[in-house]
Amino acid sequence: MSAIKDRFSVRAFLDKPVPKSLLEDILKMAQQSPSGGNLQPWHVYVTAGADRAAFLEKVQASIKAAPMGEPDSPDIYPPKLKEPYKARRAQCGYDMYSALGIPKDDKMAGIKQVMKNFEFFGAPIGIFFAIDKTMGRPQWSHMGMYIQSLMLAAVERGLGTCPQEAWMLRHQTVREHFEIPQEMDVYCGLALGYPDPDHPINNYRTQRASLDEVVTFRGFK
Template sequence: MKVSEAIATRRSIRAFTDQPVDRAIVTRVLEQAQRAPSGGNVQPWNAVMLTGEPMQALFARVAGEFPKGRAALAPEYNIYPPELDGAYEARRFGVGEDMYAAMGIAREDKAQRLQWFARNFQAFGAPVLMLVHTPKYMGPPQWSDIGMWMQTVMLLLREEGLDSCPQEAWAAYSPQVREMVDIPEDHIFFCGMAIGYRDADAPVNNFPVKRAPLDEAIRWDGF
């Protein structure tokens, strides 16, 4: 698979099959991803890979907290900036509305929307969940490195025929994640990533995800 094909076919998959994922494939992907760019070769990424009983135990722990609503949420950072507005907020709102529309869930159907949101904390049925963390003293440049590493992982997964969904939603339940998973106290818990094989027929995996035209993001000088 060409890099361009991996980019074109990668998307945040929110419905996975129950097909198991071979550890050898994930190991190969992670070994190759160690070549991701890193300023000063710091390589600030760290992760815990979950499957089987440990993963199900985490799911059960968070499910017990879900009925508490917002009272149970304790992210270690702002998942979205409080000041998010304009085109940025419109894009965020728009993709959610497009997703629910693809599944036939009306805007006023709060119960079904909440039920679907809970699927985040079952990794959308994926058999593997990666939990990403980094030392608390790392700054924006190192967080950028982590993003480039995660993108590298996701593209390499596509080369292997696998799919993924990066999930910052897991950060909302950081205390519960720490209770169930060994993440160092001096590290910040960043996000999860669901890994598995996509359900190709699921509507949630097939709606078009809009992207801004190039001239909204790029300015050309001297060309």
């Protein structure tokens, strides 16, 4: 419970490397995640150091060529977000920009913040997740369980993470750089490193709906 409570999306990291042995410990623990039929459908690509730098250069070139996203980028959210999801998403953005002192109408400052996704928010490690195209919704959810396990194990070792669907807008560059085969779908990225405790973006927490909004209890007295 304490790892769940302490995890949050870290969007500013210290310039401090993460030893490979520590990363391997975390990845081994995440490997314990459950999956239907124990398929373990997740495929994981990890980058650091010179490879990360070379990748991020390619990403910058892609942003120059296609600022709004590479062709055929998958949708991150449903095109017509219904309530209550729409309001929750708006609140999430409002809270983040308020923590940074960015006014609601300052579009440029907002875009600048979003672009930090494509530098892993300064994290020394970038991770990507892919899954075979033959896998369906059940296996995608198992990949999600894997990602959560990884994030919680990282918290226990003093690290922070930010899962990043923003990378879906750079799916071609990700696929090419990491040589992800065509038979796989590229899902999200994940920034991993030591959180910067002094950065204001790490000093607010998101809210959650109450149980009565999401849970239906039956048969209890």
